[in-house]
Amino acid sequence: MVIGAGLAGLRAAIAAHNSGSNVAVLTKVHPVRSHSNAAQGGINAALSHRGDDWRDHAFETVKGSDYLGDQDAISVMCREAGDAIVELEHMGVIFNRDETGHLGTRAFGGQQKARTFFVADFTGQAILHVMYEQIMKAGIQVYEEWFVTDLIMEDGECRGALAFDMINGELQAVKAKSVILAAGGLGRAFEPTTNALICTGDGISLAYRAGAPLMDMEMVQYHPTTLKNNGVLLTEAARGEGAYLLNANGDRFMSKYAPNMMELASRDVVSRAEQTEINEGRGIDGCVLLDLRHLGRETIHEKLSYINEVSMDFLGIDLAEQPVPIRPGMHYQMGGIKTDVNGATTIPGLYAAGECACVSVHGGNRLGANSLLDTIIFGRRSGEIAALYAKDTADKKISESIIAKEEKRLSEIQARPDNGDSPAKIRLEMGTTMNENVAVFRTEEGIQETRKVLENLRERYASVPVQDKGRIFNTNLFATLELGFMLDCTETIVAGALERKESRGAHTRLDYPERDDANWMKHIVINYTTDGPKIDYQPVTVTEWQPTKRSY
Amino acid sequence: MEITINVKRFNPEGNNAEHFFQDYTLEVEDYSTVLDALIKIREDIDGSLALRCSCRAAICGSCAMRVNGHAKLVCKTKILDVSTDGSNFITVEPMGNLPVIKDLVTDMKPFWDRIRAVKPWIQPDGPEPTEEYVAPNEAMLHLNGVMGCIMCGACVSDCTVLEIDKNFLGPAALAKAYRFVADPRDAEDHERLRAYSEYGGIWDCTRCMECVQVCPKGVAPMDRIMGLREKAIEIGFDNNNGSRHTEAFNESIRNSGHLDELRLPVKTFGMGGLFVLGSMLNVPAILSNIPNLIGMLPVAIRAFRRGKVPPMIHKKIHGYEKVKNIFEKMESKK
Numbered sequence: 001m002v003i004g005a006g007l008a009g010l011r012a013a014i015a016a017h018n019s020g021s022n023v024a025v026l027t028k029v030h031p032v033r034s035h036s037n038a039a040q041g042g043i044n045a046a047l048s049h050r051g052d053d054w055r056d057h058a059f060e061t062v063k064g065s066d067y068l069g070d071q072d073a074i075s076v077m078c079r080e081a082g083d084a085i086v087e088l089e090h091m092g093v094i095f096n097r098d099e100t101g102h103l104g105t106r107a108f109g110g111q112q113k114a115r116t117f118f119v120a121d122f123t124g125q126a127i128l129h130v131m132y133e134q135i136m137k138a139g140i141q142v143y144e145e146w147f148v149t150d151l152i153m154e155d156g157e158c159r160g161a162l163a164f165d166m167i168n169g170e171l172q173a174v175k176a177k178s179v180i181l182a183a184g185g186l187g188r189a190f191e192p193t194t195n196a197l198i199c200t201g202d203g204i205s206l207a208y209r210a211g212a213p214l215m216d217m218e219m220v221q222y223h224p225t226t227l228k229n230n231g232v233l234l235t236e237a238a239r240g241e242g243a244y245l246l247n248a249n250g251d252r253f254m255s256k257y258a259p260n261m262m263e264l265a266s267r268d269v270v271s272r273a274e275q276t277e278i279n280e281g282r283g284i285d286g287c288v289l290l291d292l293r294h295l296g297r298e299t300i301h302e303k304l305s306y307i308n309e310v311s312m313d314f315l316g317i318d319l320a321e322q323p324v325p326i327r328p329g330m331h332y333q334m335g336g337i338k339t340d341v342n343g344a345t346t347i348p349g350l351y352a353a354g355e356c357a358c359v360s361v362h363g364g365n366r367l368g369a370n371s372l373l374d375t376i377i378f379g380r381r382s383g384e385i386a387a388l389y390a391k392d393t394a395d396k397k398i399s400e401s402i403i404a405k406e407e408k409r410l411s412e413i414q415a416r417p418d419n420g421d422s423p424a425k426i427r428l429e430m431g432t433t434m435n436e437n438v439a440v441f442r443t444e445e446g447i448q449e450t451r452k453v454l455e456n457l458r459e460r461y462a463s464v465p466v467q468d469k470g471r472i473f474n475t476n477l478f479a480t481l482e483l484g485f486m487l488d489c490t491e492t493i494v495a496g497a498l499e500r501k502e503s504r505g506a507h508t509r510l511d512y513p514e515r516d517d518a519n520w521m522k523h524i525v526i527n528y529t530t531d532g533p534k535i536d537y538q539p540v541t542v543t544e545w546q547p548t549k550r551s552y
Numbered sequence: 553m554e555i556t557i558n559v560k561r562f563n564p565e566g567n568n569a570e571h572f573f574q575d576y577t578l579e580v581e582d583y584s585t586v587l588d589a590l591i592k593i594r595e596d597i598d599g600s601l602a603l604r605c606s607c608r609a610a611i612c613g614s615c616a617m618r619v620n621g622h623a624k625l626v627c628k629t630k631i632l633d634v635s636t637d638g639s640n641f642i643t644v645e646p647m648g649n650l651p652v653i654k655d656l657v658t659d660m661k662p663f664w665d666r667i668r669a670v671k672p673w674i675q676p677d678g679p680e681p682t683e684e685y686v687a688p689n690e691a692m693l694h695l696n697g698v699m700g701c702i703m704c705g706a707c708v709s710d711c712t713v714l715e716i717d718k719n720f721l722g723p724a725a726l727a728k729a730y731r732f733v734a735d736p737r738d739a740e741d742h743e744r745l746r747a748y749s750e751y752g753g754i755w756d757c758t759r760c761m762e763c764v765q766v767c768p769k770g771v772a773p774m775d776r777i778m779g780l781r782e783k784a785i786e787i788g789f790d791n792n793n794g795s796r797h798t799e800a801f802n803e804s805i806r807n808s809g810h811l812d813e814l815r816l817p818v819k820t821f822g823m824g825g826l827f828v829l830g831s832m833l834n835v836p837a838i839l840s841n842i843p844n845l846i847g848m849l850p851v852a853i854r855a856f857r858r859g860k861v862p863p864m865i866h867k868k869i870h871g872y873e874k875v876k877n878i879f880e881k882m883e884s885k886k
Contacts, residue, residue: 029604030660032703033612049683089684092674094699094735097689104689119696125611126699130674137673167653169565196606229583232609302693310609313628314583424595467599470565473654476599 001026001176003148003161004203006034007124007372008354008379009182010131012343013140015383016180021390025142026163026174028198028478031132035184035196036375039124040235040306041108042116043088043372045081052113054078059545061370064110064266065334065363066505067521067547068216068540073341073359075543077370077377084376085117092130094119096303106303107240109368110266110552114240116369121235121306124372146172147478148202149406151179151210151350152398158210158350159398162406166478169471171410173403177390178349180382181207181337182375185355189486189493190330190439191431192231194223203356205485207337208492212345214526215358215538216335217489218496218507221366222440224270225290226329227314234307234326236368238292238319239263241303245274246289246323247282258552265552268365268506271328275440278327287325296320328440332371333489334362334506335496338525338538343382349389353382360523363540364505413466413480420463423476423483430457434490438497443510447498454494458487488528495533496524517547553640554579555631557589559601560645561655571652573643586626586634586642587615590656603656610768613702616709617656618645623706625768647709663705666721670729670748677739685737698731701771707763719752723763723773726754730776733783745784754780755794793844796820806879809872813862821845 002009002016005027016023027034046052058078062069089095089103095117098104108116119126135142145166152160152173160175183203187195208214224245225234239245245263247253257273258265265273274288282288292300297320300308304319311317317324336358343351343359354375361374433453437446461483468476502516503509523538556577563569576593587605594601604614610628617626619634620643635642650658676685707723714720721729729748732738748754754777763773785795800819804812821844855861869875 029606029612029614030664033604033606033614035607035612037611037702038607038609086682086684090676090680092735092737094692094695095684097687097692099689101686101688103684119699122611122700125702129699129703133673136668167659196612197608198606230608305696306611313610313630422595422599468602470563470600470654472564473602473657475594475602 001160001174001178002180002182002383003027004034004182004184004354004356005029005031005142006036006182006184006354006375007128007131008357008375009034009180010128010135011376011379012180012182012353012383012386014131014134014138015380016387016390017138017140019384019387021387023140024174024176025135025140026146026148026161027142027144028147028166028202030144031135031142032129033198034128035199036128036372037125038194038196038233039372040121040233041237041240042106042118042123042369043085043127043376044108044111044116044367044369045085045373046078046113046115047082047085052115054081055544056113057081057111057115060111061361061367062363062545063550064365064367065361066268066365066515066550067517067545068219068360068363068505068523070360070363070541071543071545072541073361076341077359077361077373080377081373084373084380088127088130088376091134093127096120106237107264109236109239109264109270110261111367116237116240118237120302121237121304127372147481148183148206149410149481151206152402153210153347154396154398157348157396159396162402164410164478166473169474171403171407173398175398177393177395178351178386180343180351180353180386181356182352182354182379183356185333186486186489187330187333188427188482189431189490190220190434191428192226192435193330193431194226194231194233195331200482201356201485201489202482203352204333204336205488207345207347207350207352207356208488208526208528210347210350211528212347212350212352213338213536214335214492215338215523216360216363216496217333217492217526218500218524219334219362219364219505220330220438220493221267221332221334221506222271222328223331224267224274224328225326226331227310228285228287228325228327230314231329232310232314233329233331234290234310234324235304236267238290238304238307241299242295244291244294245270246291247277248284248288249282253277253282253288261552266365266367268508269552271440272508274328284325287327289323290326291323292319293321293323330435330439332366334358334360334364334366339378339382341381342385343378344385349393351382351386353378364507410477414469414477416463416465418465418467420465421460423464423479426457426461426464427483427486430454430486430490434493438493441508441510442497444498447494451494451498454487454490458491461487492526492533495526495535499524499535515550521547553582555589555635555640555642557586557593558641558643559590559593559655560643561601562646562652563600564654580631582632584631586619586624586629586631586644589631590626590644601656602654611702613704616647616704616706616768618647618709619643623647623709623766625704625706628768647705649709649711649714650705658705660705662718663703663708663724666708666725667703667728669721670725671740671744672728672732674732674735674738675740676737687736691734691736695731695735698727698734698771698776700769701727702769704768706766706768707773710762710766712760712762713756713758717752717756720756721748721752723757723777726757726780727771727773727776730780733780741783742787745780745787745789748780749784749789749792749794754784755792793820804866806876807868807872808866809869809875812866814864814866817848818845821848
């Protein structure tokens with residue numbers, strides 16, 4: 001069983017199907033509505049016959065991660081990237097080409113070579129739709145709009161999931177010999193965020209509650225170029241194609257922060273630079289400017305049409321005519337369910353891939369265009385290994401009372417009196433607090449304050465009312481359950497952020513401004529207990545690249 | 553500003569499950585979208601309102617619905633742009649041509665069934681190359697336009713053919729079909745175009761333009777259907793009413809400068825050979841299409857009674873040679 005139908009989930013489903021498994025995909029939205037759609041810029045791979053080397057890609061990923069990424073996992077991802085790109089092309093992805101008709105590339109942040117393969121600026125959508133074509137071709141069963149409320153855990157093993165069939169309004173227990181969580185990120189726990197409304201950390205929370213440890217949760221990426229009002233993303237590909245970042249004085253301020261790579265330094269570096277400019281009074285209305293004018297209308301039309309559409313729709317700004325105000329915005333969760341390089345969690349029968357997982361290939365900061373790669377590589381690997389596990393596992397019983405128990409829990413939630421705060425109100429308070437205190441710059445004081453706010457919200461969450469008393473397509477009930485998932489996520493982010501007393505990657509503590517390899521070159525691992533998150537550590541795997549000072 | 557949104561609602565679990573309209577009045581910003589307003593209603597006013605939405609940025613395709621009678625992706629529809637008459641009153645309904653599950657949520661199964669019917673996956677010929685397929689960038693850039701389709705269903709909602717003929721594959725599925733026919737890597741053009749030329753396929757579009765108008769992503773499904781027609785005729789699938797109709801139009805205008813309405817249906821149904829000197833008689837086609845022609849008789853009789861029968865002798869317009877010149881110029885450009 002695959003939970004989630006974004007790129008990681010669909011790729012896992014295809015891999016398991018090809019390995020001879022009988023696969024079901026459960027997803028709370030139709031596969032093509034998944035948030036993989038929103039990946040704009042491209043997917044990285046170093047192709048050796050083009051004079052590139054996967055080791056360079058791996059090193060730059062390690063450096064990008066601020067040496068928190070596990071180098072064995074990063075090597076796996078970067079080594080297998082070339083074959084994955086060719087495979088995607090064979091599946092039908094319409095990658096942009098060069099003059100010779102071969103795959104074209106563009107430059108991306110934190111990398112010296114142009115190794116990002118792309119489809120204009122809607123690469124995620126173009127790949128997701130093709131992956132779904134392959135699902136249709138293979139005839140893999142997708143249970144669309146089935147909302148997973150809990151994992152079925154018995155004898156310490158994962159044996160399936162409880163899911164609410166949203167259209168028929170029925171709760172179902174779905175048994176499976178192995179389960180892959182590919183349920184995506186948790187962006188909605190922040191406000192604003194570039195993430196879709198469905199990114200509510202469901203998979204992360206389900207695994208955490210079931211006893212799987214989470215890792216690197218404090219590492220939350222702020223993307224340097226998002227719109228102020230609604231957090232909508234403008235791709236890094238704009239800078240990859242040569243766009244400038246300007247402050248209120250019209251200066252390309254990145255020369256101060258990253259004199260070599262300028263606008264194409266890694267995302268944490270650029271976001272910190274922007275926030276510093278804004279904080280020191282060189283911003284405009286809380287923003288800096290992204291300037292594409294010199295790229296010309298033709299390049300914008302051919303390679304960046306989607307972000308031009310978005311700028312026109314939301315701000316009425318034509319990127320060929322006018323710079324667009326942008327600011328750092330919450331974008332990606334580097335951390336997640338701790339897995340090995342095959343997606344295996346510590347729970348037998350439970351696997352994880354994609355944004356909800358932490359292999360860890362992104363460490364303290366993910367490079368642009370490595371997330372699509374992550375989903376494709378570790379989606380496939382987890383699908384293959386989960387299929388193997390299923391083959392070797394006998395059909396086991398699940399207790400008959402679980403449905404009745406979950407029914408009771410859900411109907412109690414629905415039966416609450418109508419006088420508490422709405423889930424939307426609590427989410428907004430959580431999101432704005434996270435965005436204020438657990439953002440680009442963090443302090444002990446701010447994180448502690450957030451912790452208190454979250455404790456209070458959790459108390460109020462217990463009496464959140466569900467106005468919709470029906471069973472069919474009750475988005476009110478699902479919003480309430482999603483809020484519960486997000487509260488688990490934010491609690492662990494805050495615990496990790498409080499614990500890590502140094503600055504590394506996306507985690508910048510103003511009270512501990514330096515990276516401290518002696519004490520903190522280790523992962524923070526968090527386990528669920530009834531008394532709250534319990535902190536543990538895990539060494540970082542170093543194979544080839546010893547940590548050095550990081551500059552761009 | 554204050555606006556009122558009139559939402560068409562449906563509760564399948566209600567006592568008498570019927571559609572009804574409900575007004576919501578709320579404060580919104582000048583830059584707010586219709587989706588912003590619907591979310592605000594759902595979060596602050598009425599938690600029971602059901603709709604699909606996710607990305608808020610016109611890429612996931614969840615939130616197509618009818619605004620003031622036309623299908624729109626509400627996340628990219630500004631309130632100001634749809635309440636221009638100053639009334640600050642907007643009507644929102646679920647998409648058309650699809651069954652409603654609850655409120656603004658439609659059953660997308662018929663939509664996806666049609667997509668699946670066009671075999672929407674690439675089918676190359678022979679063994680895969682070890683590296684990528686080599687393909688011209690222009691061909692890929694051309695496909696970007698169709699690949700930009702987010703499967704929101706807006707075109708299907710407002711398709712005027714689907715309204716009366718559920719057998720039609722519809723604009724979204726045929727645009728998806730075009731993506732494979734136009735893909736230089738796909739080797740199944742022949743079989744695809746044969747299948748798409750059948751009843752319910754490319755010739756059933758009436759060219760009303762509605763899908764082009766409502767598509768939020770500029771995919772222009774109708775133009776893709778026309779592209780498929782051209783390719784179908786080129787490849788030789790011309791023994792059907794649609795392609796004969798097209799050819800009859802073409803021939804009539806080319807030779808006389810205007811439409812020979814009397815012979816158009818006859819030629820469309822495959823008896824053109826009887827009337828046009830020099831062309832071959834297509835006996836099987838004539839036989840198979842005799843029922844169609846007989847079916848036209850009542851219309852012909854009514855037209856005759858009302859004096860609306862076109863002249864028996866089709867005259868050329870003044871200066872028809874110039875029309876012919878235009879045709880020749882266009883053909884030389886091809």
